[in-house]
Amino acid sequence: MGIAILAVLVLLFIVFAYLGARNWQVWHVVLLGGVFIASIGFSMLTALTLRTYSTHRTAYESVKKSLDQELAQIEMIKSARPNDPEHKSIYEVRGDVKRALTDRGRVWRNLRIGELQPNTVILATAGWGELSCAPVADADEFDEEEIEPIPSVDGGEAADGAPAANAVRPLGLETESIVYAFKETPIVQLNAGVQAALFDDPEFASRDTKGNCRVPTFFFGEFKVTAVADDNSSITLQPTVPLDQKQIQELEDDRFTWVLYEVMPVDSHLAFSDLSDEQIQNLFDAQLFADLPAEVRQQMLDEYVRDQDRANGTDPAERKWALVKFLKSYEVDVDVQEAIPDPDRWFDATGRSIAGVLRQEERSKFAKGDEALFDYETALRLKNDGAAEIQEERYFRRLRDYSLAYRTIFHESEKLDMDIADAELDIQKLQVALKGLNQQIAVRSETRDKLTADKTKFDYERTVITQYKDALEAKWQKVRSELSLLYRWNKQFATSTPQARMPGGNRQAQTLPTARQK
Numbered sequence: 001m002g003i004a005i006l007a008v009l010v011l012l013f014i015v016f017a018y019l020g021a022r023n024w025q026v027w028h029v030v031l032l033g034g035v036f037i038a039s040i041g042f043s044m045l046t047a048l049t050l051r052t053y054s055t056h057r058t059a060y061e062s063v064k065k066s067l068d069q070e071l072a073q074i075e076m077i078k079s080a081r082p083n084d085p086e087h088k089s090i091y092e093v094r095g096d097v098k099r100a101l102t103d104r105g106r107v108w109r110n111l112r113i114g115e116l117q118p119n120t121v122i123l124a125t126a127g128w129g130e131l132s133c134a135p136v137a138d139a140d141e142f143d144e145e146e147i148e149p150i151p152s153v154d155g156g157e158a159a160d161g162a163p164a165a166n167a168v169r170p171l172g173l174e175t176e177s178i179v180y181a182f183k184e185t186p187i188v189q190l191n192a193g194v195q196a197a198l199f200d201d202p203e204f205a206s207r208d209t210k211g212n213c214r215v216p217t218f219f220f221g222e223f224k225v226t227a228v229a230d231d232n233s234s235i236t237l238q239p240t241v242p243l244d245q246k247q248i249q250e251l252e253d254d255r256f257t258w259v260l261y262e263v264m265p266v267d268s269h270l271a272f273s274d275l276s277d278e279q280i281q282n283l284f285d286a287q288l289f290a291d292l293p294a295e296v297r298q299q300m301l302d303e304y305v306r307d308q309d310r311a312n313g314t315d316p317a318e319r320k321w322a323l324v325k326f327l328k329s330y331e332v333d334v335d336v337q338e339a340i341p342d343p344d345r346w347f348d349a350t351g352r353s354i355a356g357v358l359r360q361e362e363r364s365k366f367a368k369g370d371e372a373l374f375d376y377e378t379a380l381r382l383k384n385d386g387a388a389e390i391q392e393e394r395y396f397r398r399l400r401d402y403s404l405a406y407r408t409i410f411h412e413s414e415k416l417d418m419d420i421a422d423a424e425l426d427i428q429k430l431q432v433a434l435k436g437l438n439q440q441i442a443v444r445s446e447t448r449d450k451l452t453a454d455k456t457k458f459d460y461e462r463t464v465i466t467q468y469k470d471a472l473e474a475k476w477q478k479v480r481s482e483l484s485l486l487y488r489w490n491k492q493f494a495t496s497t498p499q500a501r502m503p504g505g506n507r508q509a510q511t512l513p514t515a516r517q518k
Contacts, residue, residue: 091360098358105262108171109184113254114234121223121237121251123258125171171232177225178240179260182216183250193282197275216259217288218250222406241410264403269307269396277305303397311393321396322379323371324388330366335359
């Protein structure tokens with residue numbers, strides 16, 4: 001099409017040049033021919049330029065559109081998007097990784113009891129880290145040959161993927177290190193309810209025919225590393241806290257392996273957030289928590305079941321968090337000004353991260369319409385400031401510091417033992433005092449019985465004496481009456497005339513015996 005148009009233009013130019021040559025000079029025609037040829041070249045260059053521009057413009061628009069999409073995607077990945085829980089922001093993922101690494105620390109699995117000594121445990125480390133759950137995780141995707149070979153001591157790999165003879169991987173443990181020891185139990189030995197709570201795949205445990213997949217099921221205690229063999233074949237541990245009788249009994253069972261944690265496993269809301277109420281109840285197996293009173297176990301179970309559910313009116317403010325929706329853009333500092341390499345605590349009093357491993361290195365940003373969870377006090381402050389409105393209040397259980405709880409329980413148990421010893425000593429003293437008191441009671445009882453007998457005799461004697469006294473008083477009254485009569489008679493006789501004293505007048509004297517008889 002372009003060639004045809006160009007041919008028509010050339011023919012028209014020749015015709016017009018021929019017609020104009022009658023009145024033009026030769027150099028006018030030559031100049032016009034040059035201009036025409038130059039115009040054709042310019043038009044061709046212009047067309048090529050336009051095509052190139054159009055091509056690059058289309059590519060530019062496409063690339064720019066893709067770039068804008070990628071930038072938006074990057075911004076979405078970087079920024080918090082609480083409204084899109086399926087896609088975490090890079091800060092959330094980075095925070096999860098940092099927290100996981102910080103909380104978990106290093107782990108040494110598949111250790112076995114080598115020797116038990118008084119207040120000392122020697123663990124054989126020849127097979128540590130050899131077991132893997134990878135072949136069990138997906139039987140169709142993993143084979144035994146695909147397990148990463150264990151490097152030898154010098155950093156190389158042994159032939160055929162096997163460890164070099166008598167080679168043990170360096171433990172990385174130093175003396176005076178503190179570790180937390182647990183008993184490992186193969187998952188096939190767990191009850192079906194616990195298996196269902198731990199693993200989504202119901203056939204996961206059945207595929208573990210060799211018992212390679214193990215989980216910690218009993219806490220042996222906190223230990224201090226006192227010695228590490230030069231060839232890394234064993235480590236010597238001493239408990240930092242005296243072990244109780246149950247821990248000692250579990251220590252003596254050499255059928256199970258040990259796992260050591262550099263950091264005591266930390267409590268987390270996320271650990272149980274994906275479990276149903278039934279799965280949580282299965283984890284609180286009655287056999288595993290047989291030492292707890294039924295009401296305490298039920299109270300703990302209720303806390304875990306209700307965790308992150310809607311709060312009720314009886315929940316205290318410190319146990320509540322609030323889902324807020326921002327009414328405007330909002331930014332907040334989540335880090336302190338300068339990181340501290342080895343802080344005594346991870347966060348300051350306001351919740352900002354101190355440790356460098358937890359730092360976000362920039363302010364957290366929230367756009368209008370974003371939703372996020374805050375503690376209840378912060379949510380109320382945001383509401384009062386007009387920055388957000390509370391959408392929902394949720395109950396969050398109290399997280400437990402297991403390391404602190406272990407030491408606290410030990411100290412409380414130790415204090416309780418001391419109180420029991422003091423009480424037993426007091427009981428012994430009271431028993432001795434009671435024995436002496438009983439002896440005194442026996443003596444006093446005997447004295448009382450004697451005094452009672454004496455009193456009975458005394459009462460009898462007093463009765464007899466009273467009767468005798470009454471008889472004497474009656475006799476005395478009789479004698480007194482007689483004496484009174486005699487006295488009156490004698491007085492009368494003394495005052496009478498001589499004639500009256502004669503025998504003829506002796507009439508009163510004759511009545512005297514009668515008076516005496518009376």
